[in-house]
Amino acid sequence: MGVIVPPIKCQGIKTKLVPLIKECLKTPIKGTWIEPFCGSCVVALNVQPEQALLTDTNEHIISLYRGIQDQTIKPGIVKIFLEEEGKKLSTDQEYYYRVRERFNKSKDPLDFLFLNRSCFNGVMRFNKNGKFNVPFCHKPERFSQAYITKIVNQVRAFSEVVSRSEWIFEIADFRTTLVRSKPDDFVYADPPYAGRHVDYFNTWSANDESALINHLKETPSKFLLSTWHSNKYRSNPLLEANWQGSGFFTKTFEHFYHVGSTEDLRNPMTEALITNYALLEEDKSIEYNQLSFIGGRN
Ligand SMILES: C[S@@+](CC[C@H](N)C(=O)[O-])C[C@H]1O[C@@H](n2cnc3c(N)ncnc32)[C@H](O)[C@@H]1O
Structure with missing residues (x-):
C-alpha cells in the first residue's frame, strides 16, 4: 500500500x-x-x-x-467550500488576502485548509503575533476540479482512519x-x-x-x-x-x-x-x- x-x-x-x-x-x-x-x-x-x-x-x-474527527468538517463540506472559494479566487487573486485576513481573525479551519493549499511554496508560517503571513502562490486557477478532488480525497482518507x-x-x-x-x-x-x-x-x-x-x-x-x-x-x-x-x-x-x-x-x-x-x-x-x-x- x-x-x-x-x-x-x-x-x-x-x-x-x-x-x-x-x-x-x-x-x-x-x-x-x-x-x-x-x-x-x-x-x-x-x-x-x-x-x-x-x-x-x-x-x-x-x-x-x-x-474532521467530530465530522463538523466532512469531505462534502470541504468540496463545496473549496469550489465556492476557489471560484472567487480565480476571478480575483486578491481574494486570497481577504481569506487570510478573515482567518487571522476567526481562525476558521476551512480557511486554514484553503490557505495551506494555495499559499506560496506550501509553507505554514505565522508571524510573531501568531498571524498567518505567507503570500499567495500566484496561481489564480489553483483550485482546479482535479486539485479539489485530491484534497477532498485526502480529507476522506484521514476521516476514515480517524473514525476507526x-x-x-x-x-x-x-x-x-x-x-x-x-x-x-x-x-x-x-x-x-x-x-x-x-x-x-x-x-x-x-x-x-x-x-x-x-x-x-x-x-x-x-x-x-x-x-x-x-x-x-x-x-x-x-x-x-x-x-x-x-x-x-x-x-x-x-x-x-x-x-x-x-x-x-x-x-x-x-x-x-x-x-x-x-x-x-x-x-x-x-x-x-x-x-x-x-x-x-x-
Ligand atoms: C517538524 S514538524 C513535525 C512534522 C510532522 N512529523 C509531519 O510529518 O508532518 C514540528 C512540529 O512541532 C510543533 N511544535 C513546535 N514547538 C512545539 C512545542 N514546544 N511543543 C509541541 N509542538 C511543537 C510545530 O507546530 C510543528 O508542527
Whole structure:
C-alpha cells in the first residue's frame, strides 16, 4: 500500500520517510502512539495505531483535525467550500488576502485548509503575533476540479482512519505530552530543527532541545526521535553530545525536503533516527558512539 497523504502540508513533513519510520518500529504498538509534534499527522496516518495521543502547539492543525474527527468538517463540506472559494479566487487573486485576513481573525479551519493549499511554496508560517503571513502562490486557477478532488480525497482518507481509531488531538507543549508516556506506549518525536523552520509555532531554543532530550531519556516508553545529522555545510553539533553512551541507537539516511522556500531547505540533508531500542536484531544496530552512515538516498 502506498503512503496515505494528509490534507495539510507543513515544513518538515515526513511523507517520504514514512516507509523507513515504519520499518524502524519493529513491533506492533501495544499501548498508545504518542506524537508530541504531530504536525500534518502523516506518520500516525500511516502507522494507524488503535490509540494515539497527537499533540502540537499549532492550534490550527489540531482544530482542523478535531473538526474532521467530530465530522463538523466532512469531505462534502470541504468540496463545496473549496469550489465556492476557489471560484472567487480565480476571478480575483486578491481574494486570497481577504481569506487570510478573515482567518487571522476567526481562525476558521476551512480557511486554514484553503490557505495551506494555495499559499506560496506550501509553507505554514505565522508571524510573531501568531498571524498567518505567507503570500499567495500566484496561481489564480489553483483550485482546479482535479486539485479539489485530491484534497477532498485526502480529507476522506484521514476521516476514515480517524473514525476507526481512538485518537486524541490536543494543543499541548511537548513537555506535558511526554510526561504522560507509559511503558507500553511508543513515542515518535519530530521536533522543529533548531534555526531552520523559524516561525511562531516553530520557535525552538536550546532549552527546548535539552528539555526534550531529558524527557526522552526518562520516558518509560520506547521512542524514536527524528533529528538532523548533517547537511553539506555543517554537522549537528548536539547529536553526539546528547546521545553519546550506550542504550541509544541510530540510523542515518539522506533526505531531500520538497516543502520549503530557501536553498538550505531544498538541499539534501542527512537525517538521523535515534531510538532507545535496537534497530537491527543481529548486531543491535549502530550504538550511538559508533555512528556511521548506513542509509541510502531516500
Ligand atoms: C517538524 S514538524 C513535525 C512534522 C510532522 N512529523 C509531519 O510529518 O508532518 C514540528 C512540529 O512541532 C510543533 N511544535 C513546535 N514547538 C512545539 C512545542 N514546544 N511543543 C509541541 N509542538 C511543537 C510545530 O507546530 C510543528 O508542527
